[in-house]
Amino acid sequence: MPRFSANLGFLWQELPLPDAIRAAARAGFDAVECHWPYEVPVADVQAALSDTGLPMLGVNTSCGREGEFGLSALPGEGTRARASVDEAIAYAEATDARAIHVMAGVAQGPAAHEAFLETLAYACAQTDRTVLIEPLNRYDAPGYFLRDTGQAQDILTTLGAPNAALMFDCYHVARTEGDLLTRSTDLWPIIGHIQFAAVPDRGAPDHGEIAYSEVFEAIDRMGWPHPIGAEYIPQGATEASLDWMQTIGGRA
Template sequence: MREFSANLGFLWTDRPLPDAIRAAKAAGFAAVECHFPYDTPAAETRAALLETGLRMMTLNTRPGGTGDFGLLALKDREAEARAAIDEAFAYALATDTRAVHLMAGKHGDDATYHANLAYACDSAPPGMTLLIEAINRWHVPDYHLNTTAQAVDTLKTLNRPNLKLMFDCYHVGRTEPEVFNDVDTLRPLIGHIQIAAVPDRSAPDHGSVDYVTLLPRLNWPGPIGAEYKPNGPTDASLDWLPRLSAC
């Protein structure tokens, strides 16, 4: 039985985070993940996770100011970026979150990005996975990391065992679907997988990526992130869940 993680950045956004965690449990998800949970005290999030028995798979570093979409690659903002890293690690530790997505930001440079990634790798709590994600240029124009090849080069340059690839099938499918042909090669670099329909980012039951075929190829042992935008109430968008759980 394949397991999925409900991304609460997009799902059940009409309710507080602890209630969204409870809704994910009731819907049959095996885990949850977040974008920016910082407005909810970590103790409340942890209490809901303990109550439901769900694990928090990932959370993101703060996106910065309007239009930044992350901080790690932004020159002359290293102090702000490292404060966001420290904050994310503290929240992750308090909620027993397994991984942190380190958001690069827009209009960045490699030297700043690599220095901040190295800081994160050196200061991460033991056992925590750090993630970088290539975000397609249509979704976030000018994002510093916008291809899988760039992400792989970054991982190889840093060469840190706790730094991995967030393999988001939506972003790959939008602009570089040929990457799916090489997924076996990428597999050792992957730290988490997310899915959504391509190209509209709604529920993963249609579109140009056939998850019934792809997910068995990925052979991922843990929960796969359902990071999609439902067209209406989340509960009405879940017909895909039993079908993909069985594939």
């Protein structure tokens, strides 16, 4: 049976982060993950993790200024990009998070490619935690540098860092490429984290175009060792969106 992580960038958004961690524990999640927790005192997050026993799986690097959506592939912004990596590493170390998602940003072209590689090389050299990259679909993130898993695979091959990996977000992959189970099987050796949401509305996974009961079973069969991330947007209260944990998630 798969285990699940609550992405607190979307779930329980109305609560302060420490309270959201406690809510995730009460709901039966096995872990938590964040987007940008940097305004929350790390001691408060540490206390909530300690109280609940939930591990923190990951944090994102900063989005930067409005419209940037990340800094790491922005030509000429290496200083800011490295600072965002340092910030994420420090928070990850303080919360013992497994991974850091290095956000690329809105950029295109060879200069962006080189900037992204330079930032990723820096990140991988600064930590032994997993450094993740995630392709985002063009509907939700128009102009985002990292567009699909093929591009991500090429970047990881060029980078050649043992602690760099792919964030395989089923929602983004399905919207961009389709053939979700084949893509996950083909990319299995480079996947460092898995997330999910319904397609196309990014809601809870018990509806839409993807049969997540089959996806969860396939992930479980392939021996995925970590909780997979529920990164969906609830329609209303998060607690009211959690029936999927029983109906398709295998929870009694």
